[in-house]
Amino acid sequence: MLPDLVTAIPGPKSLALAEKLRKYESHNVTYVADDWPIFWDRADGTNIWDADGNRFIDLTSAFGVAGLGHTHRPLRDAMVAQSEKLIHAMGDVHPTELKVEVCKLLSEMTFERWGLGCGKTVLSNSGSEAVETALKTAYVATGKPGIISFVNGYHGLGYGALLGGGFTKFREPFNAQLADLRTVLQYPRSEEKLNSVRDELSQVDSTKIGALLVEPIQGRGGKIVPPASFLKLLRAWCDDNDVILIFDEIYTGFNRTGKLFACEWEEVYPDLICLGKAMSGGYPISACVGKVEVMDKWPVSPGEALHTSTYLGNPVGCAMAIEALKIHREPSLAEDVLKQGEELIVMLKDIESHYIHEVRGRGMMIGIELHHKNGEPAGDVAAKILSEMLAEGIIMLADGPNGNILAFTPPFHMKLGEMVFVVEQLRKLLASS
Numbered sequence: 001m002l003p004d005l006v007t008a009i010p011g012p013k014s015l016a017l018a019e020k021l022r023k024y025e026s027h028n029v030t031y032v033a034d035d036w037p038i039f040w041d042r043a044d045g046t047n048i049w050d051a052d053g054n055r056f057i058d059l060t061s062a063f064g065v066a067g068l069g070h071t072h073r074p075l076r077d078a079m080v081a082q083s084e085k086l087i088h089a090m091g092d093v094h095p096t097e098l099k100v101e102v103c104k105l106l107s108e109m110t111f112e113r114w115g116l117g118c119g120k121t122v123l124s125n126s127g128s129e130a131v132e133t134a135l136k137t138a139y140v141a142t143g144k145p146g147i148i149s150f151v152n153g154y155h156g157l158g159y160g161a162l163l164g165g166g167f168t169k170f171r172e173p174f175n176a177q178l179a180d181l182r183t184v185l186q187y188p189r190s191e192e193k194l195n196s197v198r199d200e201l202s203q204v205d206s207t208k209i210g211a212l213l214v215e216p217i218q219g220r221g222g223k224i225v226p227p228a229s230f231l232k233l234l235r236a237w238c239d240d241n242d243v244i245l246i247f248d249e250i251y252t253g254f255n256r257t258g259k260l261f262a263c264e265w266e267e268v269y270p271d272l273i274c275l276g277k278a279m280s281g282g283y284p285i286s287a288c289v290g291k292v293e294v295m296d297k298w299p300v301s302p303g304e305a306l307h308t309s310t311y312l313g314n315p316v317g318c319a320m321a322i323e324a325l326k327i328h329r330e331p332s333l334a335e336d337v338l339k340q341g342e343e344l345i346v347m348l349k350d351i352e353s354h355y356i357h358e359v360r361g362r363g364m365m366i367g368i369e370l371h372h373k374n375g376e377p378a379g380d381v382a383a384k385i386l387s388e389m390l391a392e393g394i395i396m397l398a399d400g401p402n403g404n405i406l407a408f409t410p411p412f413h414m415k416l417g418e419m420v421f422v423v424e425q426l427r428k429l430l431a432s433s
């Protein structure tokens with residue numbers, strides 16, 4: 001459905017809620033300005049309704065979570081049915097059958113599908129925690145604390161995840177409390193840059209490096225698709241140097257890029273894969289899945305796990321994840337996403353604006369990089385476009401360290417009319433910027 005705005009944006013209720021929030025929430029959390037935010041009330045498919053009754057089109061899938069669409073019926077039904085039976089159990093003590101099923105499905109959809117034997121899982125609640133599990137696992141498996149990561153790699157904001165984070169602005173305020181274990185390499189955008197990665201890797205003292213942490217396509221870093229042999233290069237280097245290769249597919253996983261997992265584009269597989277976001281379509285659940293021989297380096301639990309949490313394997317999250325995983329494993333979904341992404345990218349490439357430096361992406365993970373005429377990143381223009389789009393009934397975000405990449409990660413089944421509307425609004429706003 002196209003947007004249906006019954007008030008100016010933000011409407012009176014959103015404005016009043018923003019005022020209240022200013023009083024009660026830490027002011028570092030929600031960005032509040034005259035034209036931002038709206039307060040979500042309900043959602044269906046690609047549409048969001050706010051507290052004032054305005055209807056929006058969501059180009060974000062709420063941070064990539066609602067790929068299958070907001071309030072997707074099968075997921076909602078699984079959640080409701082499970083909540084009537086059991087909403088919490090004892091994840092690492094007396095768990096549920098649902099947890100067993102999630103771990104089995106994740107194994108089947110990753111390492112077993114890739115012909116690499118069984119995969120073993122540690123569940124958690126957020127993406128950041130899945131990354132922390134992976135970093136700990138790599139250390140347990142190799143005894144080497146060092147981490148290779150990439151400039152503008154985003155892996156979450158917990159202290160553990162920040163150990164491998166590549167966004168300076170998130171790390172810097174806390175540097176004094178973070179061990180510097182990283183060797184940070186440039187994330188390559190071209191074949192040429194791949195040679196620099198090769199050179200940099202050849203100079204790394206691998207006797208200290210246990211983990212290489214990378215997104216197969218950089219998400220928050222700016223929707224950057226690396227050259228074809230990048231992941232192959234990393235796989236070979238890790239194999240030669242006894243380093244655990246970790247793919248952070250928290251954003252790219254579950255069909256977002258038009259393959260079940262983005263690494264499948266290159267047919268290169270990790271030792272550990274981090275998953276989250278779309279895994280349940282809305283309940284906080286995440287996973288680190290690893291090759292058996294790596295995961296089995298953890299000592300067997302003597303009754304107290306070294307790495308767990310209160311909500312690990314929560315039954316409601318698992319019930320939703322089971323439904324979501326079953327939908328995601330149908331190959332036709334990846335084909336749909338690919339087709340939709342191709343349509344959308346063609347339409348976006350047709351927009352003429354001197355601000356547009358590049359339109360890129362894979363599947364339904366697309367970015368438009370905006371530059372000023374002098375080549376400077378146009379984060380200011382992107383920010384203006386975001387609030388103008390919101391005022392037109394379109395929810396979107398920008399990525400990249402300069403905030404100059406307009407991001408398109410909508411729910412997978414956008415209607416053609418919605419795409420046309422979004423593209424026309426963007427064309428109009430860029431023309432008047």
Ligand SMILES: Cc1ncc(COP(=O)(O)O)c(C=O)c1O
Binds near residue numbers: 127219276
């Ligand atoms: C690639 C990637 N890894 C990790 C995270 C962190 O996930 P969470 O915010 O659930 O901790 C994100 C979140 O955007 C992400 O995009």
